[in-house]
Amino acid sequence: MLKNTLIALVIAVLAYMFYNVYNTYETRTSLSGVAEYYATNAAKEVGAANIVTSIVVTYRGFDTLGEVTILFLTASIISFFLKLKEEDENKSIKHGITSELLITASQVLVPIIFLFGIYVFINGHLTPGGGFQGGAIIATGVALMIMANPNIRINNHVIHWVESISGVAFVIVGLFGIVLAGGFLDNRISGLGEFGTLFSAGAIPIIYSFIGLKVGAEISNILNKYQKSQKEL
Amino acid sequence: MNKEIVFIIIALILGIVSLILALIAIHNKKLSVAILAAGVVSLFASVLYLLMAAPDVAMTEAAIGSGLSTLIFFYVLNKIKKSNA
């Protein structure tokens, strides 16, 4: 009883705070100072049409590096938790008959989904999208593969190698920035290229492709571990 | 009709439906209904991001928040159901 009263009290205080914030909130009519700087200079300094991309990859590149590290850490801890015993590893999952429609559709769609994911992260500096979205789309393709054939063996070594190599390459491209440009993760390692074309914005397409491969491999790894955990009982 | 007014009407509908779905997700006894309701809340949030001129965030939310999260929830639910049977 006391617990319920306390919960109600906490929610009420929080709701009162939110109500006050809501009442004093005024819709903004102009950008804040930092955002104004980004909006004015991003196209000139970074050369990317998508300002969100130039913030994520260049201005706040360290945040992205840290975030990719956090995702790697969660994937590792999940692998550790869902580790199977030796005898479970070789069992196959008993499942109902997968629908013929799903199997045929997955054969046609999975390559197209992978291609779309690659398109999304290569064009991250021009259109909405980028490494995280492209990686998630690739992982969706892996999920469709697993749905169509629950006993599929996804090669763990390939996933681990893609993940490690793209993670190291991300840092190495960042280090190139120190040598050839202003600092770590600076994208002006070569010419910026013509604004609005695919090969522009210096290192941004390269870095975002590595981020996309890494995120896709990590999420695929998590999905694969959950699928395998269905074997033990 | 004015674009702003259409956006406001869509946002109001999305908001009311997603609040109802959030309450269903908390209150419903069936776990599968709760998980699906949370997934739909996430999907409506992605439409709301698109209305608020944030296409990058909308793509991420649609792919990760409502797609892959729901999938992982169902893996766990399947395992629990198999164990209980």
Place this chain on the structure above:
Amino acid sequence: MEQLDLGHISLAIGFLLILIGFWGLLTQKNIIKIIVAFTILDTGINILIVSLGYIVGKTAPIVDNSVEQLENHNVVNSIVDPVPQALVLTAIVIGFGVTALMLAYAMKLFNAKKTLEINKFNDLKW
């Protein structure tokens, strides 16, 4: 009526989703339901942050190909705030990682006790 714009509506939706999620987090007894409440809280916070960067009538922060727009520095007057969007982008991905991690813990806890009722996990109580 002047408060009925997209920014205020999304702000209200965000606040209400946070309240619902927080309430579920505190009152639910099933671990899976707690994680569902957590994802709703997460969605609410993300909507809140994006709505703080919204400016009525502006477009997405993508610079058009037209050079005139660049040379006149009209970009400042035509886009919404890109900084909250960049923050939320990373927050969603981390939220997915955290949810997956919590579900792995939940699976381990279920394997240990064959139940998900949080009141049954009283090993540290005395």
